[in-house]
Amino acid sequence: xxxxxxxxxxxxxxxxxxxxxxxxxxxxxxxxxxxxxxxxxxxxxxxxxxxxxxxxxxxxxxxxxxxxxxxxxxxxxxxxxxxxxxxxxxxxxxxxxxxxxxxxxxxxxxxxxxxxxxxxxxxxxxxxxxxxxxxxxxxxxxxxxxxxxxxxxxxxxxxxxxxxxxxxxxxxxxxxxxxxxxxxxxxxxxxxxxxxxxxxxxxxxxxxxxxxxxxxxxxxxxxxxxxxxxxxxxxxxxxxxxxxxxxxxxxxxxxxxxxxxxxxxxxxxxxxxxxxxxxxxxxxxxxxxxxxxxxxxxxxxxxxxxxxxxxxxxxxxxxxxxxxxxxxxxxxxxxxxxxxxxxxxxxxxxxxxxxxxxxxxxxxxxxxxx
Numbered sequence: 598x599x600x601x602x603x604x605x606x607x608x609x610x611x612x613x614x615x616x617x618x619x620x621x622x623x624x625x626x627x628x629x630x631x632x633x634x635x636x637x638x639x640x641x642x643x644x645x646x647x648x649x650x651x652x653x654x655x656x657x658x659x660x661x662x663x664x665x666x667x668x669x670x671x672x673x674x675x676x677x678x679x680x681x682x683x684x685x686x687x688x689x690x691x692x693x694x695x696x697x698x699x700x701x702x703x704x705x706x707x708x709x710x711x712x713x714x715x716x717x718x719x720x721x722x723x724x725x726x727x728x729x730x731x732x733x734x735x736x737x738x739x740x741x742x743x744x745x746x747x748x749x750x751x752x753x754x755x756x757x758x759x760x761x762x763x764x765x766x767x768x769x770x771x772x773x774x775x776x777x778x779x780x781x782x783x784x785x786x787x788x789x790x791x792x793x794x795x796x797x798x799x800x801x802x803x804x805x806x807x808x809x810x811x812x813x814x815x816x817x818x819x820x821x822x823x824x825x826x827x828x829x830x831x832x833x834x835x836x837x838x839x840x841x842x843x844x845x846x847x848x849x850x851x852x853x854x855x856x857x858x859x860x861x862x863x864x865x866x867x868x869x870x871x872x873x874x875x876x877x878x879x880x881x882x883x884x885x886x887x888x889x890x891x892x893x894x895x896x897x898x899x900x901x902x903x904x905x906x907x908x909x910x911x912x913x914x915x916x917x918x919x920x921x922x923x924x925x926x927x928x929x930x931x932x933x934x935x936x937x938x939x940x941x942x943x944x945x946x947x948x949x950x951x952x953x954x955x956x957x958x959x960x961x962x963x964x965x966x967x
Contacts, residue, residue, distance in 0.1 A: 626810050630777035637771045637901075638934040640942035644954040646928045650914065651921035652965040657687040657715065659916060660708040664720035665696035665825065669884025670853060670905060671720040673949060674743050677909025678717055684966060685913065694721065696825040702729050709733045715916040718742040722794050723755050730755060739919040741912050747799035749929040759915050759925035761908050763881075765796050767932040768901045769803030769852075772880035775899055775934060776848040777811045779876065784814045787838060787875070789851035791824040797852040800880045804850055817842055824855055831859035839867055847874045854879040854887035854900055861896045871895040883935060888948035892940050899936045902943070902950035910960050917964065 659682050661675040675691050682689040692708050694701035701721055706729065708716050716738055723730055723745040733740065734756035742760040746752055749762045776784040786808060790801040801819060808814045820838070822830050838846060851857060857877045864873075876898035879887060883902025890897035907930055915925055935943050935950055943950050961967065 624782075626812075627777060627782040630774040630782075630811075633771070633774045634778045634934060637932050638936055638939050640939050641953045642931055642933065644956055644959055645931065646911070646956065646959065647914070647926040647963065648959060650918055650926065650963045651923050652963075653685045654917055654920040655686070657682075657685070657916075657920060658711070658713040659687055659689050659715045659717065659913070660711060660713045661689070661691045661717045661719055661912075662694060662701070662704045662708050662721055663691060664694045664701055664722070666691075666693045667696065667828075668720060668824070668853070668855060668882075669886065670744070670882030670903065673882070673884075673905030674909045674912065675717075675719050677906040678719075678912045679909075680906075681910040681913035681960070684961065685917070685964060686966075687913075698725060701726060705729045705733065709736060709738060712736075713738060714920065715739040715741065717912045717916070718745045718757070720744045720794075722746070723752065723757060723760075724795060725793070727755060730757065739916055741915045741919070743908055743912055744794075744796050747795040750927065751925060758919040761911050761915065761929075762796065763901075763903050763930050763932055765799040765881075766803040768880045768903075769800035770807045771901045771932050771934050772800075772850045772878045772899070773804040773807035775878050775936075776850060776876075777807065777814060779898070780814070780847060782811050782813050783847075784808070784811070785817055785842070785845045785847045786814065787817050787842070787846055787849050788819045789849060789856040790819055790821060791852065792821055793823070794852075797824075800852045804880065815845075817846060822856070824853075827855050828859050831856060832863050835860045835863040836867075839863070844874070847876065848898075849875050849877045851877070851879050853881045854884040854897070857890065857897055858884075858886055861890075864896055883950045885948040888935070888940065888944045891935060891937055892944065892948075894937055899934055902933060902935045904930050904933070904950050904952050904956075906949070906951045907956050910956060914960050914963065 663671045692704040694704040740757045872894045879900040
């Protein structure tokens with residue numbers, strides 16, 4: 598993880614060196630940010646995924662290996678992948694990597710020892726576990742990733758069929774543009790990221806690039822508190838940030854919602870109201886706790902929520918394509934920002950972004966099942 602810090606520090610240095618672009622240019626960029634937020638927060642985009650593919654391949658065992666079941670994104674995708682596998686009549690198991698490098702490696706090895714037909718990598722960083730992944734592939738086991746690297750689609754260097762994600766550059770941009778738009782171009786931002794994950798670095802760079810275009814915005818710092826330590830570290834870390842930056846800190850943008858789970862007690866102790874500043878915006882994944890906070894206007898302002906249930910179904914569809922000897926679908930769900938203004942459309946009582954676009958029926962039709 599230390600090797601990534603110079604990269605992050607360099608990016609912050611670029612952002613900190615912003616020069617004023619003039620009032621006209623700034624007004625234009627704020628207007629662009631507001632238009633972008635309007636576009637990505639429209640409720641329930643229609644289905645734009647695959648409509649054809651192989652019928653259900655019979656009698657498969659699939660194992661979902663989760664990086665950490667405390668991570669709402671990995672947990673949500675795994676739950677839905679199990680639902681989709683059951684629809685196909687497949688056997689399904691889940692193994693938890695329990696948030697450590699060794700735990701993830703052991704979970705992958707446990708999965709491979711069961712001789713499954715396929716494995717879904719639930720937020721398992723493929724580069725971190727490259728040697729184990731190559732060993733699994735050598736046994737003829739098909740693999741599909743979810744957030745396994747920094748972009749959707751296949752990777753030429755690793756034997757994984759495809760990686761499922763909403764384009765992370767667009768996710769990071771949407772979160773940053775929300776801060777630009779809401780602040781009228783004056784956001785003072787702390788970014789929270791874990792550079793051990795490739796996808797986190799892609800989102801972080803996109804955030805900084807978007808904020809770089811905003812003449813009066815500033816990136817105060819990129820905080821690299823590890824994702825696995827957020828529950829214990831963030832109360833004290835939040836107190837330090839409040840003391841160090843004071844009112845300059847007006848927005849937080851994190852690469853997922855988990856950093857914000859442990860912040861509220863510190864904000865409460867500092868007499869900051871739930872709808873006050875800093876305003877917290879997440880660049881994924883759209884956890885149940887995040888939806889609750891947004892709905893109640895309680896220390897979270899928005900999340901660029903990924904459709905976790907849809908991604909679970911897609912992971913099973915991609916494995917079915919691999920089993921049938923066909924190429925990946927090439928599908929990447931569009932970016933979507935959830936705010937208090939649209940949460941009743943996009944969250945409803947389920948407290949997750951589950952788009953009402955008929956994706957389950959679309960996949961069932963492709964598979965030839967009811």
